[in-house]
Amino acid sequence: xxxxxxxxxxxxxxxxxxxxxxxxxxxxxxxxxxxxxxxxxxxxxxxxxxxxxxxxxxxxxxxxxxxxxxxxxxxxxxxxxxxxxxxxxxxxxxxxxxxxxxxxxxxxxxxxxxxxxxxxxxxxxxxxxxxxxxxxxxxxxxxxxxxxxxxxxxxxxxxxxxxxxxxxxxxxxxxxxxxxxxxxxxxxxxxxxxxxxxxxxx
Numbered sequence: 001x002x003x004x005x006x007x008x009x010x011x012x013x014x015x016x017x018x019x020x021x022x023x024x025x026x027x028x029x030x031x032x033x034x035x036x037x038x039x040x041x042x043x044x045x046x047x048x049x050x051x052x053x054x055x056x057x058x059x060x061x062x063x064x065x066x067x068x069x070x071x072x073x074x075x076x077x078x079x080x081x082x083x084x085x086x087x088x089x090x091x092x093x094x095x096x097x098x099x100x101x102x103x104x105x106x107x108x109x110x111x112x113x114x115x116x117x118x119x120x121x122x123x124x125x126x127x128x129x130x131x132x133x134x135x136x137x138x139x140x141x142x143x144x145x146x147x148x149x150x151x152x153x154x155x156x157x158x159x160x161x162x163x164x165x166x167x168x169x170x171x172x173x174x175x176x177x178x179x180x181x182x183x184x185x186x187x188x189x190x191x192x193x194x195x196x197x198x199x200x201x202x
Contacts, residue, residue: 014065026054028053030084051180052174055143060135063104063138070101073104078094091157103146106141107137111141118134
């Protein structure tokens with residue numbers, strides 16, 4: 001019984017952690033990165049977010065937690081719509097949040113069906129370690145799924161912003177945001193491994 005309670009508590013904490021970092025990453029994208037880039041980038045006329053960090057949070061969360069990350073990501077996007085300005089119409093909040101949360105899962109499941117070791121494995125065999133390749137490919141696929149499905153929802157809703165420039169903006173922002181998050185994680189992991197090796201050798 002206690003083991004189940006600890007497991008549930010751990011999942012709740014992981015969910016809260018995902019929601020927190022999703023919202024923080026949006027704030028960073030909105031207030032810092034893109035605010036600095038916009039004066040010097042012509043792309044900002046067609047791309048609302050040149051670097052959209054929340055997509056990286058989505059992909060990495062699903063990479064580590066699988067389907068358990070979907071609900072926190074869904075909640076996080078709904079909260080985002082309530083906390084920030086210049087958001088889509090209320091009637092598309094739920095479908096857009098569902099698309100954002102499910103796109104990474106669909107991408108990872110597609111890789112899994114293709115017999116690729118897509119999700120993170122806590123204790124992988126030495127012959128098949130966790131590598132950057134699967135989450136990188138999943139992040140690209142998820143950006144494509146998210147962009148196309150979001151465009152379809154907004155077109156169905158007859159949104160004036162739904163066009164090819166909008167799709168281009170989604171793809172560029174999602175891909176660059178994901179690459180930044182993935183790069184940070186790889187850097188931290190390599191630094192940790194280097195410190196561990198130095199400690200073992202000393």
